[in-house]
Amino acid sequence: MNKAGERLFNGLVKENPTFVLMLGMCPTLAVTTSAMNGLGMGLTTMVVLALSNLIISLLRNIIPNRVRIPAFIVIIASFVTAVQLLLEAFIPALNKSLGVYIPLIVVNCIILGRAESYAYSNPVIPSLFDGIGMGLGFTFALTCIGAVRELLGAGELFGLELMPDSFVPIRIFGQAPGAFFVLAALVALQNYIKNVRKKAGKSYEKIGSGCSEDCMNCSEKGCTKRFYDENGAQKATNTDKEDR
Secondary structure, three states: OOHHHHHHHHHHHOOOOOOOOOOOHHHHHHHOHHHHHHHHHHHHHHHHHHHHHHHHHHHOOOOHHHHHHHHHHHHHHHHHHHHHHHHHHHOHHHHHHHHHOOOOHOOHHHHHHHHHOOHHHHHHHHHHHHHHHHHHHHHHHHHHHHHHHHHHHEEEEOEOOOOOOOOOOOOHHOOOOHHHHHHHHHHHHHHHHHHHHHOOOOOOOOOOOOOOOOOOHHHOOOOHHHOOOOOOOEOOOHHHHHOO
């Protein structure tokens, strides 16, 4: 599998930000009252994630190591502002429905996490596809959660009536507790499928955050892969370059 395809597959399956890494829980639980809201929030986040990864990777040799987090936030905030203005201009209903959770994309741990763990240390094209893959994984998860909640809570899917007239909507799925129930059920389903594949010799437990190591079970407090080469010699950082 080529590098771009690997990053897409990683975000969708191996390191799905919602079902595997359990990141970005605030928008996941808050906005997924319908499939359309989940899809809109996911795609909005994907655009910001892909573009911020692209720019951060382009500037990785320019951004000083000691101010990288503020620099990441400025880049991400710029794209969030642009996306919010576009939504307000062209899709006002979705913008109103998502509300404050669009500006809060700036501090979404998925975006900051990928900027820090991948985009800041890798070339432009893989970083772009890493953002797209993570964004697609986030979109898929939010759309699934929103679809189940909308179907059980209102008898609809994307606003279309699907259930028979005899169906009585389970209102709790349209409320906050329903989000937890659906998330737990989908994570359990994902874990069941993972265990079945593991027994078949096709395990996806090895997490590939750019270093192809098992990061979930890593005992190191700081990832040495980023700062040391294979021979144990320390790599030159942006701070070292400035000091010289």
